[in-house]
Amino acid sequence: MRLAQGIVIDKEKTFGLLKFSALRREVFLQNEDGTVSTEVKERTYDLKSREQGRMIQVSLPASVPLKEFDYNAEVDIINPVADTVANATFRGADVDWYIKADDLVLRGKGASGIAEKASKTPSDKDK
Template identity: 65%
Template sequence: MRLAEGIVLENEKTFGVLKFSALRREVKVVNEEGVVTEEIKERTYDLKSKGQGRMIQVSIPAKAGDKQFDYNTEVELVNPVADTVATATFRGADVDWYIKADDIVLKRLQGNTQQNQKINQDKK
């Protein structure tokens, strides 16, 4: 079975409460000559996941913008997907799982819907 688009995840069931921690790394674009450019391709963030019982890393495209939420702010993922990368080894293959999403946004709690709308408008 091949899952070309990865495995779609349900935020609440998979992650439980997610809290923002920090930017882990930025991946830059490599041009045709193999030179690393200054253009950012994606950013990976550390998030605390109550459902997983540990810190998780989530990558989002650069077009989603740089996320600078306060530490421990509740967030949620937009369209999260789990996928894999396999590396051939002498004994077969090693498989690493990773999580990607379209965006990381403030958790929509009752009462802060207007705050989310204002943040989204400020991005435009």
């Protein structure tokens, strides 16, 4: 069973302040023969959530570049959606929750610092 569009989340009320911890895992696509390919499907990151009082995991699509923020850097998740997967058992069902997002960015001063640094670096077009 899956929710049609997932549950849209009010980030501030649900997570509060988020701090980056680490890359938890990378999920790889499978080849036609069932073996694991080298192409990344998605990456899951551990974030500390003040409101939840524990670590949460957030998955981002592979099209988003690898995030290598400093430990405990304050971050913001872009367009988070919670969803579930339920598997029937003899006693009912086991339900797993997961959170997916479009991106993960530094919050506050860190994000503007990166933007400034990027704007000062000459691009390949300028060469």
